[in-house]
């Protein structure tokens with residue numbers, strides 16, 4: 001409200017100048033306001049001079065409000081005039097009495113006159129405002145293009161001075177993120193290449209006085225005579241960005257996002273033919289990066305991820321345990337598949353996995369001859385039906401460099417996979433603590449692993465970016481002094497700054513759940529080659545090591561986060577004599593995998609088993625574990641109690657299922673085992689077959 005209004009409030013009718021008036025209500029406001037003053041004035045015998053004063057105040061009030069809202073000058077004049085006309089009427093009406101027809105009629109006339117004036121003014125104002133907006137836009141465009149022109153001129157001069165090349169700028173595009181701009185320029189004739197500018201990236205950045213973490217990176221333009229120079233002016237690498245919450249389906253063929261560039265755009269890794277090498281010293285955010293990579297693979301519908309981590313499997317465990325422990329399930333309450341397809345945390349398991357990978361590659365090579373011929377390609381067409389196997393080997397580079405004899409064997413296998421399996425859809429992602437000569441000196445790695453990441457996290461030791469990204473001079477470790485940040489280069493995208501998204505345990509669980517149905521199955525042809533080593537990968541004895549972990553070392557993620565978000569490994573440490581939830585989980589998990597792949601012949605593991613209501617089902621556990629189990633002891637007690645009559649698997653299972661969740665198949669297996677070791681004796685045949693405890697046996701020799 002204006003000062004004029006405030007003044008009026010104390011002494012007379014409230015006139016609201018600030019209220020939004022259209023052409024009609026504006027006139028009404030003026031006329032009714034005037035009428036009100038006239039009637040009030042007459043009733044209170046106000047001297048006519050007051051009305052003139054009110055009119056003047058009204059005019060002044062509107063002018064002030066108008067100025068504040070930047071009305072066109074002409075509108076201001078109309079509004080002020082209407083108040084002055086109204087004031088004139090008020091003066092006349094007060095002297096003659098406002099409630100005469102003449103007075104009212106003349107007031108109406110004035111009102112209509114004001115209304116008409118206001119309407120035409122509104123039209124004019126509208127047009128004028130439109131014109132003003134357009135002019136402002138033109139002005140912004142002019143300023144923008146002036147800014148672009150200034151950028152172009154500045155960079156032509158800079159590139160000339162720093163690189164000795166005179167380019168012609170064809171376009172400057174400001175990024176919508178506001179983090180920088182791209183210059184599209186033509187290289188001069190005479191053999192200049194984009195690489196010459198790319199090599200001077202650091203010098204250009206320094207010359208442009210870019211903030212730390214900002215770069216000027218040159219990449220190939222639309223043809224070889226053009227160059228694109230991306231200049232970042234805001235450091236987005238400094239901030240922590242969490243893994244995008246859209247867990248939509250990805251394909252290996254269209255690229256897997258591994259992080260984002262300085263312009264906040266995602267960077268994709270194309271791994272159909274390439275292997276990858278991720279180097280990051282301790283504390284640089286390497287573990288987090290591995291999880292980001294595993295997240296991308298989990299989201300892909302044509303990738304099966306096999307993880308080797310000899311450091312207690314920590315890289316893969318967060319992708320397995322929540323599923324194994326049944327911490328997460330599908331909305332229908334079904335078990336979810338783990339986010340990775342196989343996890344090797346021991347030397348033997350790693351060896352088995354690598355040998356399997358080699359066998360799969362060989363089997364595919366033989367078995368898919370027809371398919372390759374039909375598709376007229378020597379590259380196996382990877383799809384959901386024939387998935388690619390991505391072997392992620394944490395600290396795999398250290399295995400390659402190890403002088404240890406056993407490790408050398410593993411290293412040979414890793415190199416064999418890399419060497420033979422490209423066409424057949426098995427690729428590797430190796431991580432390394434440092435870009436050692438032993439790794440980058442290896443021809444196979446140099447040739448096959450061109451998707452490269454160097455996480456610097458401010459670490460300068462052992463970071464030879466020149467070796468990691470040959471041909472990309474000018475990359476400096478101190479450009480990315482943030483955890484999870486570093487450089488990434490692929491055959492499609494030259495080495496430049498990037499940052500991995502931060503991924504937390506809750507997101508790993510979310511992704512595991514969201515992608516459970518999406519994971520492909522190993523095609524039959526490959527499964528044939530993979531054999532039992534693959535089919536039995538979730539067997540109790542082979543996953544036993546997962547149960548010997550401590551909560552802190554197991555998760556591979558900060559323990560606080562693990563504790564807070566329920567990555568509870570403590571259950572896994574419970575002694576075999578107190579089998580608990582995880583045993584059941586392991587069983588179901590195994591059953592699920594078996595059901596899906598149909599690869600485990602054991603009669604005990606089937607998907608038909610109903611979920612145990614909080615009880616215990618030991619069917620898939622190995623014998624040592626089962627031996628002391630309360631369920632099995634209870635079964636034995638029932639057998640003994642059945643005397644010479646004996647009992648059957650169904651009866652025992654019925655008695656146990658409520659308390660322990662034990663299924664008939666499990667009891668069948670126990671009975672078979674007890675028959676073998678003489679604890680029980682089978683009597684009768686077919687449907688009459690029963691078992692008696694050997695203490696009650698009628699002298700029949702034990703059956704096998």
Ligand SMILES: Nc1ncnc2c1ncn2[C@@H]1O[C@H](COP(=O)(O)OP(=O)(O)OP(=O)(O)O)[C@@H](O)[C@H]1O
Pocket residue numbers: 240241280281282283284285286287288289483484485499500501502503558
């Ligand atoms: N992309 C990222 N964005 C932000 N912060 C990150 C990122 N990656 C890692 N960090 C931070 O750095 C810390 C260490 O990360 P991480 O455990 O992945 O490192 P590391 O290199 O594997 O170290 P270590 O070998 O000691 O486990 C994390 O706890 C987190 O706080």
